Amino acid sequence: MTAFQKLCYDTLKHHVPAGSVTTYGNLAKLMKHPKAYRAVGTAMNKNPNAPEVPCHRVVKSNGELGDYAFGSNLKQKRLQEEGVQVVNNKIVNFKDICL
DNA sequence: ACCATGGCCGCGT
DNA sequence: AACGCGGCCATGG
Numbered sequence: 857m858t859a860f861q862k863l864c865y866d867t868l869k870h871h872v873p874a875g876s877v878t879t880y881g882n883l884a885k886l887m888k889h890p891k892a893y894r895a896v897g898t899a900m901n902k903n904p905n906a907p908e909v910p911c912h913r914v915v916k917s918n919g920e921l922g923d924y925a926f927g928s929n930l931k932q933k934r935l936q937e938e939g940v941q942v943v944n945n946k947i948v949n950f951k952d953i954c955l
Numbered sequence: 956a957c958c959a960t961g962g963c964c965g966c967g968t
Numbered sequence: 969a970a971c972g973c974g975g976c977c978a979t980g981g
Contacts, residue, residue, distance in 0.1 A: 899979095
């Protein structure tokens with residue numbers, strides 16, 4: 857496990873509660889690596905222990921689900937179980953629940 | 956050390 | 969509103 861990955865997982869775990877979501881780009885900013893959003897996706901893909909580490913709460917900047925290591929269908933399921941509405945592969949009220 | 960690839964982003968057309 | 973395109977950066981071969 858690299859330091860960068862640990863930073864991703866910790867930041868995510870501490871900054872994004874159930875019921876809300878964030879984006880790869882935003883998570884990168886929170887880590888003080890504003891331009892590493894792409895690398896964040898790579899890290900999420902490695903995804904050590906989901907859903908312990910809530911990588912399913914990280915979505916695209918346009919409100920679409922984005923991908924998921926275990927299938928975007930499962931990502932949607934996980935989100936809905938936390939009360940996040942998803943319709944047509946997009947987050948409902950994205951602007952309101954995105955940090 | 957080099958190259959390619961990805962759970963991406965924003966801008967321009 | 970839908971593409972295309974270049975930029976960015978950690979990983980793996």
